[in-house]
Amino acid sequence: MTELLKIQGLKTQFFTSAGTVKAVDGVTYDVEEGETVAVVGESGCGKSVTALSIMRLVAEPAGRVVDGNIMFQGTDLLQLPEEEMRKVRGNNIAMVFQEPMTSLNPVLSIGLQLTETVQQHLGVDDATARARAVELLGLVGMSDAERRLDQYPHHLSGGMRQRVMIAMALSCEPKLIIADEPTTALDVTIQAQILELMKNLTRDLGVAMIIITHNLGVVARYADRVNVMYAGKIIESGTAEDIYHNPKHPYTLALLKSVPRLDQPRGAKLDPVDGQPPDLARLDEGCSFRPRCRYADAKCGMSFPPTEHVDGIHYSACFKKDELDSPMKEAS
Amino acid sequence: MSAVAGSTAAPGAAGQMDFLQVSNLKMYFPVTEGILIQRKVAEVKAVDDISFAMHKGETLGLVGESGCGKTTTGRCILQLEKVTSGQILYDGKDVSKLNKADLSQYRQKVQVIFQDPFSSLNPRMKIGEILAEPMRVHGIIPDARKRDERVMELLNICGLSTRFADRYPHEMSGGQRQRVGIARALSVNPEFIVCDEAVSALDVSIQAQVINLLEDLRDEFGLTYLFISHDLSVVRHICHRVAVMYLGNMVELASCDELFDNPIHPYTRALLDAVPIPDPTVEAARQHKIVTGEIPSPMNPPPGCVFHPRCELAVDSCKQAAPEFREIKPGHWVACTEV
Ligand SMILES: Nc1ncnc2c1ncn2[C@@H]1O[C@H](COP(=O)(O)OP(=O)(O)OP(=O)(O)O)[C@@H](O)[C@H]1O
Ligand SMILES: Nc1ncnc2c1ncn2[C@@H]1O[C@H](COP(=O)(O)OP(=O)(O)OP(=O)(O)O)[C@@H](O)[C@H]1O
Ligand code: SF4
Ligand SMILES: [Mg+2]
Ligand SMILES: [Mg+2]
Numbered sequence: 148m149t150e151l152l153k154i155q156g157l158k159t160q161f162f163t164s165a166g167t168v169k170a171v172d173g174v175t176y177d178v179e180e181g182e183t184v185a186v187v188g189e190s191g192c193g194k195s196v197t198a199l200s201i202m203r204l205v206a207e208p209a210g211r212v213v214d215g216n217i218m219f220q221g222t223d224l225l226q227l228p229e230e231e232m233r234k235v236r237g238n239n240i241a242m243v244f245q246e247p248m249t250s251l252n253p254v255l256s257i258g259l260q261l262t263e264t265v266q267q268h269l270g271v272d273d274a275t276a277r278a279r280a281v282e283l284l285g286l287v288g289m290s291d292a293e294r295r296l297d298q299y300p301h302h303l304s305g306g307m308r309q310r311v312m313i314a315m316a317l318s319c320e321p322k323l324i325i326a327d328e329p330t331t332a333l334d335v336t337i338q339a340q341i342l343e344l345m346k347n348l349t350r351d352l353g354v355a356m357i358i359i360t361h362n363l364g365v366v367a368r369y370a371d372r373v374n375v376m377y378a379g380k381i382i383e384s385g386t387a388e389d390i391y392h393n394p395k396h397p398y399t400l401a402l403l404k405s406v407p408r409l410d411q412p413r414g415a416k417l418d419p420v421d422g423q424p425p426d427l428a429r430l431d432e433g434c435s436f437r438p439r440c441r442y443a444d445a446k447c448g449m450s451f452p453p454t455e456h457v458d459g460i461h462y463s464a465c466f467k468k469d470e471l472d473s474p475m476k477e478a479s
Numbered sequence: 480m481s482a483v484a485g486s487t488a489a490p491g492a493a494g495q496m497d498f499l500q501v502s503n504l505k506m507y508f509p510v511t512e513g514i515l516i517q518r519k520v521a522e523v524k525a526v527d528d529i530s531f532a533m534h535k536g537e538t539l540g541l542v543g544e545s546g547c548g549k550t551t552t553g554r555c556i557l558q559l560e561k562v563t564s565g566q567i568l569y570d571g572k573d574v575s576k577l578n579k580a581d582l583s584q585y586r587q588k589v590q591v592i593f594q595d596p597f598s599s600l601n602p603r604m605k606i607g608e609i610l611a612e613p614m615r616v617h618g619i620i621p622d623a624r625k626r627d628e629r630v631m632e633l634l635n636i637c638g639l640s641t642r643f644a645d646r647y648p649h650e651m652s653g654g655q656r657q658r659v660g661i662a663r664a665l666s667v668n669p670e671f672i673v674c675d676e677a678v679s680a681l682d683v684s685i686q687a688q689v690i691n692l693l694e695d696l697r698d699e700f701g702l703t704y705l706f707i708s709h710d711l712s713v714v715r716h717i718c719h720r721v722a723v724m725y726l727g728n729m730v731e732l733a734s735c736d737e738l739f740d741n742p743i744h745p746y747t748r749a750l751l752d753a754v755p756i757p758d759p760t761v762e763a764a765r766q767h768k769i770v771t772g773e774i775p776s777p778m779n780p781p782p783g784c785v786f787h788p789r790c791e792l793a794v795d796s797c798k799q800a801a802p803e804f805r806e807i808k809p810g811h812w813v814a815c816t817e818v
Binding site for chain 2: 189190304306307334335336337338339340343361362363364365366367368369387388391392401402403405406407408409410411412413416417418419420421423424
């Protein structure tokens with residue numbers, strides 16, 4: 148496969164009265180063509196800010212990308228003039244957000260919003276754009292597409308709005324879709340419908356996807372490759388199998404032990420991560436997971452552990468990566 | 480649909496009275512139109528004839544998708560709604576017929592923990608005051624000094640440092656606020672707690688901490704929980720029995736392992752299929768049969784079995800008559816004629 152996106156040493160910071168928030172602190176990862184890459188981690192660890200940085204949509208002047216590069220098909224997005232970047236956003240990379248209501252315009256009909264993006268991209272006449280809009284709505288599984296064009300966002304359920312958002316994302320025939328918690332607000336049967344749809348579309352159209360989520364089940368079902376994020380850094384990455392069956396970072400291990408599983412009978416108690424997530428304005432030079440880590444020792448406080456190769460595409464940033472317990476829960 | 484489901488007497492305690500018994504509960508909300516003169520133009524059948532019973536010390540899970548009537552069921556039990564019809568017996572007494580003194584006692588024994596801990600805590604009160612207030616109102620500990628001691632004890636029980644007594648809700652994290660919500664519910668020595676999406680807004684690591692706390696408290700104080708949640712994995716972990724709701728109806732009720740290992744109702748099966756399991760090997764081997772269609776409006780529910788428009792097994796008769804909620808095996812209740 149060929150490389151589509153290569154993020155290297157990305158750092159994004161917010162300058163607030165409480166200090167500098169290191170929201171993204173040296174993130175490096177790749178996305179290959181047609182691949183589904185997941186970014187997982189708890190609230191506030193920097194998942195959305197990473198995505199916004201790729202799109203160059205971080206709210207300035209409070210926030211700013213301070214270091215790194217984002218190579219998309221060989222061009223560094225961070226160096227592009229805004230004009231060029233707008234073209235990238237319109238034609239190459241699309242974004243789907245968690246709450247479609249806030250990203251759809253409430254006073255414009257679905258048809259108008261869809262045909263507008265189609266026309267921007269293809270420069271075709273009204274009738275052709277409308278036909279393409281109907282086709283796109285069909286593609287995302289909306290029944291009665293003709294009639295839907297005349298409806299407004301508030302006429303649609305949450306699941307249908309998310310389908311419209313995906314149709315709009317697809318309208319520009321992107322190479323990459325960044326989906327930030329695309330189903331978190333939806334019911335589980337609707338969530339399954341939407342994720343299955345996205346999986347099929349990316350497969351059939353060869354579109355790559357970055358899926359941002361805190362749901363470890365969603366990752367296991369859909370991702371080819373997984374990046375686990377903690378306090379602004381990717382602390383472990385690998386295939387889904389690597390991450391779930393052979394975790395090499397205490398945080399990943401702890402996350403897996405914290406989630407109750409649908410396929411496991413009640414029995415052993417959950418084994419949660421102790422303590423609270425860190426304040427990203429008050430990090431020291433040591434490992435940021437140290438205060439909550441069961442394996443930590445003096446060395447962990449001296450410097451941040453380097454990212455080291457485990458095997459294949461599996462990497463971990465932990466001094467104790469070879470001394471961890473097995474992730475298997477004892478059945479009881 | 481009149482059977483009281485779930486009367487599974489504990490072994491050796493046949494005939495033991497159910498702690499909570501809900502029979503044929505209906506809660507219809509009027510939909511009105513007009514500004515000066517309000518006319519009722521329709522009804523939302525939020526809860527439409529459900530029956531179940533619970534034992535002391537039991538945790539019953541109430542699951543189902545958004546709008547199926549879980550919260551409304553909880554609110555009816557809490558006496559926060561005037562029910563359309565049906566009966567709720569608590570410790571053998573009809574809760575809609577309690578006199579003033581009994582009602583006040585009921586409001587002490589039956590507590591609630593909400594999803595959003597922030598909106599349910601008064602932002603202008605310190606945590607210590609938030610915890611002491613219910614004890615004062617219910618006259619549980621009249622002495623202010625003793626009350627403060629109890630506040631410290633409650634903070635300890637819920638895994639919070641006593642320093643938090645002097646803080647305000649906005650100075651705490653989501654997980655910490657949820658612990659305050661739990662401590663407040665415990666402050667009046669309840670017997671029964673409605674946990675309405677009590678851990679749903681929390682991140683997994685914090686969620687696991689709060690789940691463990693709820694389990695410890697249940698064991699220590701013999702609490703009974705109605706555990707409302709849309710997260711089926713959490714429900715499997717914490718509940719003894721589980722009831723599944725769809726569009727105001729109860730469609731299945733069974734012991735926890737039975738429901739998750741042998742789901743019978745087509746909706747329960749679809750629901751379980753849709754939940755991804757955090758294990759790529761398991762996921763790769765699973766068949767994903769994804770239910771199509773959307774949930775109909777409770778203002779205009781389908782006739783007959785409410786699930787029939789999305790159901791694979793539906794036959795003509797499903798469109799006409801609502802299926803009876805029947806006990807298909809001991810303790811396992813299902814509302815479907817085709818299984
Ligand atoms: N405009 C801003 N000003 C200051 N800090 C910000 C701003 N936006 C985000 N942050 C901080 O940056 C960090 C990363 O935020 P981000 O939104 O990326 O988290 P996330 O991983 O997407 O979390 P969630 O799962 O809750 O969406 C957080 O600590 C957040 O408080
Ligand atoms: N006071 C009210 N007036 C009118 N309709 C109401 C009222 N309260 C609830 N409803 C409706 O009753 C139905 C059931 O609502 P309820 O809040 O019980 O659902 P739920 O299962 O708790 O959903 P969720 O998972 O989204 O919390 C919904 O259609 C809701 O819109
Ligand atoms: S480097 Fe040390 S503190 Fe950090 S995760 Fe590894 S063992 Fe824990
Ligand atoms: Mg986010
Ligand atoms: Mg609810």
